[in-house]
Amino acid sequence: MWIMAWIHAPPPVDVLADKPRMGLSALREEIYDKVVLADAECYAEHLGKCLDAGVSPWRILGLRQYIMDLALRGRILPREGILDEFSGGGDVQLKWTEYDEAKLAKKVCHYEGCMYDGVESDKSFLFQRRYVKPYLDILRGISPRGIENHEQVLRQLYAPNRLDVCRLVVVLGTKCSLRCRACNNLMPLFRPQTDMKKDVLMESLHNFFALADSVVRCELIGGEPFLSENLHEALAFVVAQPQIRQVELTTNATVLPRADLVPLLQQDKVLVRVSDYGKLGKKEMMMAFLQKHNIRYEVLGISDWWDSGGTWARNMPLRELVRGYFRCSPGYNCTTLYEGKLYECARSASLHALGMMSAEEALLLNGDTTKGDVRDFLLRHYSLACDHCDIALEKPKKIPPAVQLK
Numbered sequence: 001m002w003i004m005a006w007i008h009a010p011p012p013v014d015v016l017a018d019k020p021r022m023g024l025s026a027l028r029e030e031i032y033d034k035v036v037l038a039d040a041e042c043y044a045e046h047l048g049k050c051l052d053a054g055v056s057p058w059r060i061l062g063l064r065q066y067i068m069d070l071a072l073r074g075r076i077l078p079r080e081g082i083l084d085e086f087s088g089g090g091d092v093q094l095k096w097t098e099y100d101e102a103k104l105a106k107k108v109c110h111y112e113g114c115m116y117d118g119v120e121s122d123k124s125f126l127f128q129r130r131y132v133k134p135y136l137d138i139l140r141g142i143s144p145r146g147i148e149n150h151e152q153v154l155r156q157l158y159a160p161n162r163l164d165v166c167r168l169v170v171v172l173g174t175k176c177s178l179r180c181r182a183c184n185n186l187m188p189l190f191r192p193q194t195d196m197k198k199d200v201l202m203e204s205l206h207n208f209f210a211l212a213d214s215v216v217r218c219e220l221i222g223g224e225p226f227l228s229e230n231l232h233e234a235l236a237f238v239v240a241q242p243q244i245r246q247v248e249l250t251t252n253a254t255v256l257p258r259a260d261l262v263p264l265l266q267q268d269k270v271l272v273r274v275s276d277y278g279k280l281g282k283k284e285m286m287m288a289f290l291q292k293h294n295i296r297y298e299v300l301g302i303s304d305w306w307d308s309g310g311t312w313a314r315n316m317p318l319r320e321l322v323r324g325y326f327r328c329s330p331g332y333n334c335t336t337l338y339e340g341k342l343y344e345c346a347r348s349a350s351l352h353a354l355g356m357m358s359a360e361e362a363l364l365l366n367g368d369t370t371k372g373d374v375r376d377f378l379l380r381h382y383s384l385a386c387d388h389c390d391i392a393l394e395k396p397k398k399i400p401p402a403v404q405l406k
Contacts, residue, residue, distance in 0.1 A: 253281030
């Protein structure tokens with residue numbers, strides 16, 4: 001069945017007049033940020049201009065334009081489902097021929113009342129880019145047979161009274177058995193290296209999961225998580241949360257788990273991710289331990305790291321911060337819980353903890369925090385932490401992994 005969505009250009013723009021058929025590339029060049037923002041780079045450029053000028057981005061004209069935005073940017077609609085042809089005088093017509101998520105999104109919005117129907121275009125795009133797509137991508141990643149109850153999942157994501165998080169990173173402390181020169185999370189800079197205060201950690205977890213309706217992946221990190229005295233209590237808590245689909249621990253394979261952790265690690269929803277740093281770790285010993293105790297695990301092969309660079313401020317203009325934030329995958333799926341606050345990523349949390357950022361961007365979690373507060377936090381346009389990191393540069397540099405400080 002052919003499904004059609006229509007978008008009307010905001011008046012007085014009439015760049016499509018007398019152009020009955022156009023390819024997507026020509027369309028992008030012609031109307032750029034005037035009618036549709038074709039991808040993340042175009043969007044960031046458009047938004048950066050608006051922020052620099054102190055004006056609001058243009059508003060969408062309702063659900064039909066919202067669906068067109070969603071489809072053209074390919075954030076939910078598979079790219080192969082878009083026919084690279086358009087027709088119509090002052091209108092743009094999109095066709096696709098398969099039962100896909102964009103069709104489901106339209107159905108959900110129609111029946112449930114989409115909370116982003118008629119609001120600013122930047123919010124609808126942020127919602128797709130930073131909320132819906134990462135959730136679906138990560139859910140697919142842990143679902144060997146694909147996403148079950150696909151329509152139900154989309155209904156949940158679009159429901160205005162829910163909080164669904166693709167991935168939550170929980171920092172247990174800064175203790176680490178390695179001193180990696182290019183540690184993205186800056187662990188070698190913490191002196192002394194300590195565990196988080198247990199009461200603060202557990203209160204943070206209780207406050208977050210009192211709000212969250214679902215979390216696809218919850219990862220416990222350090223430093224090295226198996227060095228943390230808080231691990232047993234924190235792991236027991238997150239394993240017991242029905243909202244979490246998968247609990248993960250990422251280890252550098254230098255420290256074997258304590259005996260009291262084994263029953264928790266054997267739970268079906270737990271996955272131990274073993275980093276392979278060659279001679280630095282004890283990968284074979286770790287694998288033998290996990291196999292012996294029937295603990296599910298995966299080995300992360302040796303690969304180069306992206307170089308995040310030093311901690312100094314780059315003094316980027318606002319437009320570059322926006323562009324970098326949209327390029328950076330951790331900004332989408334590394335929401336980090338650290339000492340009672342939410343941060344965009346673990347590096348941001350460390351920068352704040354080390355006093356290397358003057359601006360406070362974290363969201364405090366307490367009894368007054370609402371689901372809407374967390375959703376607004378997830379839909380930010382940019383983060384000042386990106387000014388202290390090179391991963392989101394247009395051409396980031398790769399370096400050998402786990403090179404140790406002398």
